Amino acid sequence: MSKYVVLVTGGSGFLGQHVVKHLQLYGDSVKEIRVLDKVPYEQKLEFEAKQSILSYTGSITDRALVQQACRGVDIVLHIASMIDWSLFPNRKILHEVNILGTQTIIEACREENVPYLIYCGSSGIFAGPEESRGGTETTVKHPSTLYFDAYAYSKLTAQETVISANGTTLSNGKQLRTIAILPLPMYGELDYMAIPLSIRPFKGKTYPLVGRMTAILQYSYVGNTAMMFVKAAESIPNNPALGGHFFFAADDTPPDTLPGVMKPFLDLVGSRPSTWYIPYWFTMFMMFLFYCLLYIVRLFKPVNLPNLHFTFGSIAFFKYNLLCYLRQSQDIARIRTNL
DSSP: OOSSSEEETTTTSSHHHHHHHHHHHHHEEEEEEEEEEOOOOOOOSSSSSSSSEEEEETTTHHHHHHHHHHHHHHHHHEEOOOOOOOSSSSHHIIIIIIHHHHHHHHHHHHHHTOOOEEEEEOGGGOOSSSSTBBTTTTTTTOOSSTTTHHHHHHHHHHHHHHTTTTBBBOOTTTTOOEEEEEEEEESTTTTHHHHHHHGGGGGGGGGEESSOOOOOBOOOOOOHHHHHHHHHHHHGGOOHHHHGGGEEEEEEOOOHHHHHHHHEEEHTTTTTEEEEEEEEEHHHHHHHHHHHHHHTTTTTSSSOOHHHHHHHHHHHHHHHHHHOBBOOOOOHHHHHHTT
């Protein structure tokens, strides 16, 4: 496949904007770029675009729209998803968008003879009470409990659906090849959640530690993650063996404790990690009481906190996983040289 047409779902979002940028700058074989998002595509990153973007506005749950966007496409980069880390997540919407929406994408690929589908998963599907010491694609196990609750379950189900679709038959009799790329927590331009939400409340103040925070984790730069999608799109047509696998999108950002990861960003806002820490058990106990209080209030009035479930999960994850960053294995590294 010399020149190809690519569809990026969620191309207006944080990662999606970077994927479109890298397709423009480094996708030498890209003939046409399409974006499907609930908001019209508008370039938000500074770069010189080589070609215009064909934008489709709507939901990935809209079967007719998805099929129209996939018509004539060679590769779908499915990045769109619903992210809900709230204390009381909307399970219905998570199911509709992340699971049923992904099924709609797969069905459209089959009907419109799109041979390659690259899915954006989440490393959050491995965040649980069990330790993951230098976990790799070939060794990491799914935890008994997912700390990030409904969101993680929806992403896990969607990923399994994509992987199981590998090798299925298109309407023209050819086979669909699918892979999943799992970004680690990301930092970079247009990030409005992970880093900003963590440092904004502590501008000019002390950043408190919960527990000793000795767990090691790894972030990755969003541009490097985006480039992995571009390289995967270039590689999978020439290497069908990539199909049916998932890959962590790790880069050379050094693994560190959470205070270590956050320090450069805290320095920018005049903050610094505390030399003391709040006992883990006390924090979780107070948060549990707060959860119970809000649960009662919800019986009389709708109330929610947008990121408290993420906080619950993060604290528990950092507490129990003493060495929890994910990195590629040597076996996978040999495969990924083709990416």
